[in-house]
Amino acid sequence: MVEKIALAPCNGMSPNGLVSRVAVGDCRKEDENIISICMGSTSADIEGKNNQMLKKYPIIAVNGCSNGCVNKILENKGIYVADTVSVGEALSGFEVSAKDPFRLDGEAEECVKILKEELIKTIEKLF
Numbered sequence: 001m002v003e004k005i006a007l008a009p010c011n012g013m014s015p016n017g018l019v020s021r022v023a024v025g026d027c028r029k030e031d032e033n034i035i036s037i038c039m040g041s042t043s044a045d046i047e048g049k050n051n052q053m054l055k056k057y058p059i060i061a062v063n064g065c066s067n068g069c070v071n072k073i074l075e076n077k078g079i080y081v082a083d084t085v086s087v088g089e090a091l092s093g094f095e096v097s098a099k100d101p102f103r104l105d106g107e108a109e110e111c112v113k114i115l116k117e118e119l120i121k122t123i124e125k126l127f
Contacts, residue, residue, distance in 0.1 A: 005123050006057045008037040008074065008081075010064030015098035016087040017064035019108060023115040024062055027123075034123070043073050051077060058082035058126050062119070083122050087111075090118040 009024035010017040028036045035057065042050060054077070061070040061084045074081050091097065091111055098108035 004033045004035055004057045005126060006035050006037050006054075006059045007062055007119065008039060008042075008059050008070050009062045010070055010087070011039040011043075012064045012067075012069060013101045014064050015101050015108065016091075016111075018101050018104065019098045019111045019115055020062045020064045020087050022104060023112045023119060026112065026116055027119055039070060039073060042077065045077075048077065051079065054079045060085060060119070060122055060126070062115075063087065082126055085115070085118055085122055087115055090115050 007024040007027060010020040024036050028034045037054065037059065042054065054074070059074065059079065059081050061068075061074060061081045063070050063084065063086050066086070066088065068084075071081055071084055091114055094114055096107045096110045096114070098104070098111045100108070104112065
């Protein structure tokens with residue numbers, strides 16, 4: 001059984017990147033078995049000082065756009081990604097979207113709720 005799950009949110013400057021970070025932050029606050037990974041620190045760690053910590057728990061990459069940067073950064077560092085959630089895919093089929101990369105409005109908050117539900121489903125598959 002998995003002890004904890006690590007969520008690695010998008011750090012991009014897109015509206016869905018913000019949705020990713022807020023949803024991951026909310027999940028982390030609501031469940032002590034969820035930790036989050038700072039992708040800026042991970043990306044900047046050229047010496048690999050964080051690699052041991054990054055290999056400790058299964059990681060779910062949460063990509064804000066179709067570029068898949070979270071996966072690419074982790075894979076380039078030799079870090080295994082247990083699963084991936086795409087914000088755009090999670091929101092497809094819903095008639096809401098985030099529009100601002102810096103502030104959440106009511107519609108973007110709905111996006112966060114939808115993404116959190118998708119993250120919880122993905123986490124439950126790994127536990």
